Amino acid sequence: MSFVISNKHRIHYHLSGERGPWLILYPPFILDNEAWDMSGYVQLLERDFRLMLIDPLGQGRSDSPEDPSCYTMESRVQNVLNVMQEVQMDYAHFFGVGLGGQVGFQMAVDAPNKVRSLITAAAHPYPRLDEIKTLEEGLDQLRSGNIEIYLQQWRSEEHLSLEQQDQILKGNPISHSIGLEACCRWKGVADHLESINISSLHFTCTSEPSFLSVREAGRRLRYGRYVILPKIVYSHGLWSTETIVEPMLEFIRKLRN
Numbered sequence: 559m560s561f562v563i564s565n566k567h568r569i570h571y572h573l574s575g576e577r578g579p580w581l582i583l584y585p586p587f588i589l590d591n592e593a594w595d596m597s598g599y600v601q602l603l604e605r606d607f608r609l610m611l612i613d614p615l616g617q618g619r620s621d622s623p624e625d626p627s628c629y630t631m632e633s634r635v636q637n638v639l640n641v642m643q644e645v646q647m648d649y650a651h652f653f654g655v656g657l658g659g660q661v662g663f664q665m666a667v668d669a670p671n672k673v674r675s676l677i678t679a680a681a682h683p684y685p686r687l688d689e690i691k692t693l694e695e696g697l698d699q700l701r702s703g704n705i706e707i708y709l710q711q712w713r714s715e716e717h718l719s720l721e722q723q724d725q726i727l728k729g730n731p732i733s734h735s736i737g738l739e740a741c742c743r744w745k746g747v748a749d750h751l752e753s754i755n756i757s758s759l760h761f762t763c764t765s766e767p768s769f770l771s772v773r774e775a776g777r778r779l780r781y782g783r784y785v786i787l788p789k790i791v792y793s794h795g796l797w798s799t800e801t802i803v804e805p806m807l808e809f810i811r812k813l814r815n
Contacts, residue, residue: 560572560573561619562637562640562641562644563640564637564640564641565628565633565636565640567615567621568619568621569615569620569621569641570613570620571610571612571645572591572611573609573611574611575603575604575605575606576604578606578607579608579650579651579674579814580608580649580651581603581607581610581651581652581653582609582610582638582642582650582651582652582653582654583599583603583609583610584612584614584638584653584657584661585613585654585655585656585658585795585796586658587614587656587737587738587741588617588714588726588729588734588738589618589722589726589795590613590617591618592618592722593722593794593795593796594611596719596722597795597796599803602799606807607651610642610645610647610650612638614634614637614657614661615629615633615737616729616733616736617729618725622729622730622733623733624730624733625736626736626739626740629737629739629740630740631660631664631744632668634664635665635668638661638665639669639672649673650672650673650674651673651675651677652665652673652674652675652676652677654681655679655680655796655797656679656680658678659679659681659760660683662676662677663676663678663682663746666747666754666756667747667750667754670754670755670756673756674756675756675758675759675809676758676759677759677761677806678759678761678772679760679761679762679797679802680761680762680766680797681768682746682760682772683747683748683751683775684746684748684775685745685748686741686744693738695711696708697735697738700732700738703731704731705726705729705734709726709727714795716792717792717794717795718795719794722795751775751778751779752778752779754779754782755780755781756781757781757782757809757813758781758782759784759805759809760772760775760776760782760784761784761785761787761801761805762786763787763790765789765790766790769786773786783809787801
């Protein structure tokens with residue numbers, strides 16, 4: 559196992575692939591980096607990229623401190639940068655889902671020279687005001703230690719393997735609640751969108767609550783575009799590779815030509 563000490567805490571990461579440009583895979587809230595392998599992303603992407611898969615703080619094998627200051631988007635970006643430094647990675651393409659997408663947007667503002675391109679799913683660069691009421695319900699469940707009830711309400715059990723559910727249930731509900739609250743309270747980077755000069759691709763679906771926000775962001779970003787999927791299909795907690803990988807590869811290939 560590979561770890562980096564970042565902000566006095568251990569961040570777990572895994573490398574895969576032996577050639578091609580670097581691609582960072584950052585998972586959504588509560589999942590660990592093994593979801594990328596379980597859902598088939600690693601098998602498809604390691605042919606063309608050197609992959610770095612990160613366990614976000616509070617998730618997977620990374621440490622789970624109960625200090626809210628550790629879970630800000632700025633702190634999460636610094637964790638990514640410290641892992642990049644450890645493996646001698648100058649810059650990389652970045653693909654994040656949910657929480658991972660938020661980190662990607664923040665990274666595009668805080669460390670643009672480290673991001674070759676930004677790809678997101680289920681994420682936008684605005685405060686999550688329209689989702690706060692629903693997210694607050696999830697926060698209450700995690701604060702009271704009811705991770706199982708949280709998974710049931712969010713219907714996550716339909717998208718996760720039994721192994722993933724068992725792993726999540728072993729996690730620290732306090733650190734999970736702190737991490738989720740940081741996602742909810744993130745101020746976003748809306749004021750910086752016009753100044754982001756990174757090519758970006760953003761996946762969304764009309765049935766997704768944040769559809770309008772993703773579409774607006776794709777239009778405002780100078781080098782941004784968005785892809786509207788017909789529906790969302792899940793595999794081990796992530797959006798299915800069948801809907802994501804091919805347009806993502808095409809997008810990156812065009813950047814390299």
